[in-house]
Amino acid sequence: MPKVDRRIAKSQEAIKKAVLELMSEKNFDDITIQDISDRANVSRGTIYLHYLDKYDLLDKLIAEHINEMRVICESTSELEFIDANLPWFEYLESNHLFFSTMLASKGAPSFRSQFREFLVDEFKDEIDITKGKNNGLNKDIILQFIVTSYVGIVEWWITNGMPYPPQIMAEQVGILLERNL
Known part of the structure; x- marks a missing residue:
């Protein structure tokens, strides 16, 4: 199993947690990448590094x-x-x-x-x-x-x-x- 940089893993966990928290607050269609980025405290670029879109x-x-x-x-x-x-x-x-x-x-x-x-x-x-x-x-x-x-x-x-x-x-x-x- 390849070793994953702890910072990358931490960013991905923050992104996943952010999208779940946002989905518990509002409709998924209304959530933007900027919302996820703000909640996860990562840049939009970091999200796009791992995912094509929401x-x-x-x-x-x-x-x-x-x-x-x-x-x-x-x-x-x-x-x-x-x-x-x-x-x-x-x-x-x-x-x-x-x-x-x-x-x-x-x-x-x-x-x-x-x-x-x-x-x-x-x-x-x-x-x-x-x-x-x-x-x-x-x-x-x-x-x-x-x-x-x-x-x-x-x-x-x-x-x-x-x-x-x-x-x-x-x-x-x-x-x-x-x-x-």
């Missing part, structure tokens, strides 16, 4: 989080749903600003669709319609039910200020997944 910045930020979630899934793929969910909810909690902004913002519908696509990829192989409680049901319908439920529970948890700790969420969502898959 859309590229948002796309890269979303891709970064989707990739992190994919890594979590890969590292927990052999675990039962309850145990596999805990790192997820801990990640969601530790990145609250990102997820609360993406789920609440009208400017980030691409996040919701990418999140759904990611979950479809993760859950599609978990569904068995050849035996048990899902025997004879349509796999696409079950998949959409599970994905929509998962997105909904994550959105509810984040937008309501995470009223239950990650451990409780992991346990209860894990039990619900086991009942339905």
Whole structure:
């Protein structure tokens, strides 16, 4: 892994944090590169050094989080749903600003669709319609039910200020997944 200059990493983190803070205050379409630059305390040139424009910045930020979630899934793929969910909810909690902004913002519908696509990829192989409680049901319908439920529970948890700790969420969502898959 190439070594990244700490100043570059610090600037990129400030830029990402700035865009998220601004998105929590106003519509993404109304945010300018100058707004981001002012909030992050970096020059506009620094932003353009790393990103083509604000859309590229948002796309890269979303891709970064989707990739992190994919890594979590890969590292927990052999675990039962309850145990596999805990790192997820801990990640969601530790990145609250990102997820609360993406789920609440009208400017980030691409996040919701990418999140759904990611979950479809993760859950599609978990569904068995050849035996048990899902025997004879349509796999696409079950998949959409599970994905929509998962997105909904994550959105509810984040937008309501995470009223239950990650451990409780992991346990209860894990039990619900086991009942339905």
